[in-house]
Amino acid sequence: MTQVINISKWKKRLSEFAKIRDWGQFHNPKNLVMAMSVECSELVEHFQWLTSEQSLNMSEEQMEGVKEEMADVLLYMLRLSDVLDVDIEEILEMKFKRNGEKYPAEKARGSMKKYDKL
Numbered sequence: 001m002t003q004v005i006n007i008s009k010w011k012k013r014l015s016e017f018a019k020i021r022d023w024g025q026f027h028n029p030k031n032l033v034m035a036m037s038v039e040c041s042e043l044v045e046h047f048q049w050l051t052s053e054q055s056l057n058m059s060e061e062q063m064e065g066v067k068e069e070m071a072d073v074l075l076y077m078l079r080l081s082d083v084l085d086v087d088i089e090e091i092l093e094m095k096f097k098r099n100g101e102k103y104p105a106e107k108a109r110g111s112m113k114k115y116d117k118l
């Protein structure tokens with residue numbers, strides 16, 4: 001199993017995939033975000049009506065569908081980051097740090113409260 005994702009490689013592959021299909025004309029940020037939202041909903045659909053227990057014990061067939069939609073969401077996010085020239089590594093660092101500040105472990109441990117209610 002690959003442990004490192006080469007984000008630049010995937011951005012380039014997606015860009016070429018779109019280019020040879022002349023899809024660049026459709027890949028503006030608005031359309032990409034909307035498409036990603038649709039894919040998020042397709043992912044959610046796999047879990048709709050399941051109990052928590054069932055969601056933890058999905059069949060191989062169910063997991064194949066989940067994986068496919070996870071990939072769709074991620075591919076659109078990568079394409080969006082390319083079109084908007086956003087550095088994924090940079091925003092992950094920024095947001096991870098911010099979340100750590102908003103949810104200090106000593107306050108947030110075992111709590112599902114939002115940061116402003118801690």
Ligand SMILES: [Mg+2]
Nearest residue numbers: 039042069072
């Ligand atoms: Mg899909």
